[in-house]
Amino acid sequence: xxxxxxxxIGLGLSAVCLxxxxxxxxxxxxxxxxxxxxxxxxxxxxxxxxxxxxxxVFRWQLLFAPEKPRWAKTFHALxxxxxxxxxxxxxxxxxxxxxxxxxxxxxxxxxxxxTVIVERLNDGLTVVLLLGVTAFFVPxxxxxxxxxxxxxxxxxxxxxxxxxxxxxxxxxGLRWLRRLTAPIPLLxxxxxxxxxxxxxxxxxxxxxxRPIIGVMLWSLFVWITGGVLYWLVMYATHLILPMQAAFLVxxxxxxVVVVPSxxxxxxxxxxxxxxTLASVxxxxxxxxxxxxxxxxxxxxxxxxxxxxxxxxxxxLTYQQLQTLSQRVNARGHHPD
Numbered sequence: 001x002x003x004x005x006x007x008x009i010g011l012g013l014s015a016v017c018l019x020x021x022x023x024x025x026x027x028x029x030x031x032x033x034x035x036x037x038x039x040x041x042x043x044x045x046x047x048x049x050x051x052x053x054x055x056x057v058f059r060w061q062l063l064f065a066p067e068k069p070r071w072a073k074t075f076h077a078l079x080x081x082x083x084x085x086x087x088x089x090x091x092x093x094x095x096x097x098x099x100x101x102x103x104x105x106x107x108x109x110x111x112x113x114x115t116v117i118v119e120r121l122n123d124g125l126t127v128v129l130l131l132g133v134t135a136f137f138v139p140x141x142x143x144x145x146x147x148x149x150x151x152x153x154x155x156x157x158x159x160x161x162x163x164x165x166x167x168x169x170x171x172x173g174l175r176w177l178r179r180l181t182a183p184i185p186l187l188x189x190x191x192x193x194x195x196x197x198x199x200x201x202x203x204x205x206x207x208x209x210r211p212i213i214g215v216m217l218w219s220l221f222v223w224i225t226g227g228v229l230y231w232l233v234m235y236a237t238h239l240i241l242p243m244q245a246a247f248l249v250x251x252x253x254x255x256v257v258v259v260p261s262x263x264x265x266x267x268x269x270x271x272x273x274x275x276t277l278a279s280v281x282x283x284x285x286x287x288x289x290x291x292x293x294x295x296x297x298x299x300x301x302x303x304x305x306x307x308x309x310x311x312x313x314x315x316l317t318y319q320q321l322q323t324l325s326q327r328v329n330a331r332g333h334h335p336d
Contacts, residue, residue, distance in 0.1 A: 014267030021271040025286050033237065033290035041236035042298070045229055049302055052225035059122075059218035063115035064107065065211050073105040076310035083307020084321060086264045086300060092325045094120070099324060104314060118215075123254075125157065126219040130227075131251040137244045140280050170197070226250055233298060237291045241281055249276050249295075269296050 061074045068074075081097025094116050102109035132154075165173075174197065181188070231246035239245075256272045257265040273292035277283040283291075311317070 017267035017271035021274050021289055025289060029286040030290055033287055036238060037294060038236050041232055045232040045236065045298065048225055048229040048232060052222055052229060055218050055222040055225065059215055059222065060115060060119055062211060062214050062218065063118055069101055069105040069107050074101065076314055077101040077104060079306040079310035082303045084325060086303055088325055096321065096325050122215055122219050126223050127251050127254050130223055130247060134244055134247045134251060138248055138280060230295060233295045234291060237294055239283060239287060239291055245281050248280065249273050252276050264300055
């Protein structure tokens with residue numbers, strides 16, 4: 001990990017974001033804001049987190065249809081995957097959980113990896129759709145930002161439709177893409193084409209109507225309940241803002257954290273959440289940063305706790321998971 005250029009670039013980006021997040025902040029104001037958290041709101045927030053999280057388990061299980069793995073095993077593999085993604089760079093936890101569900105419930109690892117790819121693409125589509133919808137209901141958002149949000153949403157939808165169309169003619173589509181990108185040597189790496197082929201294979205899982213509808217509905221459930229969670233944490237930090245403020249923070253931070261950063265998105269999440277609240281809703285920078293710290297810590301600690309519980313339940317150690325993640329990384333993310 002320490003030899004990875006991506007790791008150091010991500011660490012540097014996180015440090016820069018933290019620097020800007022704390023610019024002009026009076027530390028006594030930040031500490032006071034953190035001291036005044038209303039912890040009673042953590043009870044409904046925890047309930048909403050668990051409800052939203054259960055939706056993620058049901059959605060991943062549905063992606064294996066018609067032969068779905070057991071819910072409990074899906075739950076434990078997901079917990080461990082998110083746990084590792086918070087500790088390791090490059091979202092290796094997503095790849096590791098595909099291996100784990102294969103090991104602990106005898107599911108094809110290649111099939112499991114395809115479901116993870118489809119899940120992430122579905123998340124991306126849902127987030128950009130919510131961004132486009134939210135942009136209409138935030139009165140203070142600049143016109144340029146509103147147009148950008150709608151542009152991102154339209155681009156995301158077009159990209160998903162394009163990949164779905166190619167999945168019906170995989171070999172022909174890949175040949176056409178290779179000819180189209182032939183003048184660009186950077187795009188000719190075998191791993192890139194292997195990953196693209198996996199994406200296309202993953203879309204094949206969703207060609208029948210019932211899984212498509214089910215996965216889309218679960219994705220909406222997951223992200224809508226996630227937005228409510230963000231809103232409840234706002235009340236815990238005494239930010240009395242409309243629901244659309246919570247949804248805007250959620251979708252913007254979710255889109256931005258795809259860039260390389262330190263594990264757990266430390267710094268990037270905090271700065272973007274603070275910037276969104278301060279620039280669009282006029283929230284004091286210290287109060288906005290306090291909210292970002294609490295929101296990040298709340299989800300981070302829950303994911304760590306669930307991951308540790310599932311590691312104990314499955315009889316796994318962190319050293320074993322590290323070895324597995326290194327093996328996954330060395331094999332180029334191809335399970336079979």
